[in-house]
Amino acid sequence: MAVLQEPIKEPLEIKNLIDGEWVESEGEYKDIVNPATGDVIGRVPISTKSELDEAVEAAQEAFPYWRQMPPVARARCLFRLRDLLEENFEELSRIQTMEHGKTIDESRGETRRGIENVEVATGIPSLMQGGYLEDIAAGIDEYLVRQPLGVFGLITPFNFPFMIGLWFAPYAVATGNCVVLKPSSEDPMCQTKIAELAEEAGIPPGVWNVVHGGRDVVSGMLEHRDIVGICFVGSTPVARDVIYKGCGDTGKRCIAQAGAKNFAVVMPDADLDRTVAACMTSYFGNTGQRCLANANLVIVRENLTDQEFEAFYQTVVDKFVAAATKIRIGYGLDESVQMGPLRDAGKKQRVLGYIEKGIEEGATLRLDGRTFELVADLPRDAFIGPCVFEDVRPDMVIARDEIFGPVANMMRAATLDEAIDMIHDNPFGNAASIFTGDGGWAREFRYRVVCGNIGVNVGIAAPMAFFPFSGMKDSFFGTLHGQGQEAIRFFTESKMVIERWF
């Protein structure tokens, strides 16, 4: 089967975009490595705090001009950006596969979801409208206007290098704000390319800045008095620090989307073939490196006898393991490949540590992904096969921690109530899915479960761009979420005017 051409032929030197200029950083540079091939495909700077300050200053200077630009004119810039993203769809998707490792289908899916956010933001002349009510008292009218706030800092993670920046940036600039975006230094190429296209689309200098780097840039953003808000996606401990310590100290508004440990619940009447197909994407898609990935699979007994339940449990697990065993692992640009590597060897070591932990805790490793076949002759450093644990209890570390790898835990529950209790006992609340043919069970589940994103016969409950990307408990900190109308509200302040003429 075909291996698609790589769009990056020579290693790229990544630069910062500050005030419309592509500038080299004075900081150190680190290699960007294709996790599937081990090839160095570029170098990214670890920028200095003063470079961040320059970007914030440029954004501040651009803000008064940009906010005065009519919303329809800002929308036109986004329409052009949308067209450019479409024109570059395939290249952008292949870059994701090269820098992150995901399969080409996954990359194209991510590109599509990113573009959809730009499309939604083009509706800004309608989305940003306020409200007006005449005669709140005799001869007095009252109205609401939504105004931009200034400069926002966007900090994006490695697992969706293209899409997550677009959960925020299009809405921020559409509403008249300016942004300084710091992509993950592990896979910064997509965001660099998007910024190039934003520039080509006519977004003025200083409005959309990119500063690459690490902790110094992040802490610089959090401390900066001229940054009015932060959007962050990453791990729970860091998200907590970002919102409470960083943004709390400086009074910034914040969206902090964090970690997850998601459950799927399989009821006795589920369509098992389709459930298992959905689970393959959910548990092993993106090599398990996604905050909406399911990790714990709870097989529910409900009205079955002991014998019937045992048979049902075994059927689910057998089908799951059989499908997982067949997954082809390799370089994502190979069209026959269904699962790529983890982002790097360090992440693989972390996952291996959890597998050891699971065995120590007494779980049974039914499918051992530590031994696996690769589709081609590739370095094995970052690859791992799908893993399936049985006999997992909810209190085990592997059932509670976010492993961020292709590890599935099989669990049992006597009733739907018990399954929901297991979900609630877990500190995270990002997503949960139920597989059933029964509307009553499905309703009970979606009504009661305290998670931000619920799937009914859907393995990955990923909200579309026109809905908020929700999250609860330790999976989300803040009030308003990214995407859609909530993003518009996050990036604007509601100003009320009460007007009377003498």
Add this chain to the structure above:
Amino acid sequence: MVESVTASAVISLAEELEDEAVAFYEQLAERFSDQEATFLGFAKEGAKNKTLVVRTYRETISDALEACFSFEGVDLGAYRAPADGIDASSGYAEALVSAIEREERAIRFYDEMAERSQALMATIPMAFKRVGKTRGKRKLKLQALLDEGE
């Protein structure tokens, strides 16, 4: 050979089938000038089919659906058209028979992919069905041409 098949591989094969159809019917148009307009029409249709399938895939693919797992066990090789076009020495009727065989293969491909992709967003099976239908109509026209000639 039965392979592990991704959505990307299926779309690549659809592109290949349509490209091959364009080249094949252009060749027929050149060889058999009496039916030049008909064959050029088929070639033009091939280009439209390719655009429809690729556009639908790109506009609806989502990382959240079962793109990598819906086509498990499909034998893509069974749908590949022969690499060569028609033999230079083949006559009109022979060329039509070859064309009908290609259409039948393509129809089977699109029908199976439409069935397999039910779990993906609805536009994807709809696009496969639509192209399969187009190829079905083309087969009927080819059959009529063959019958006329006999």
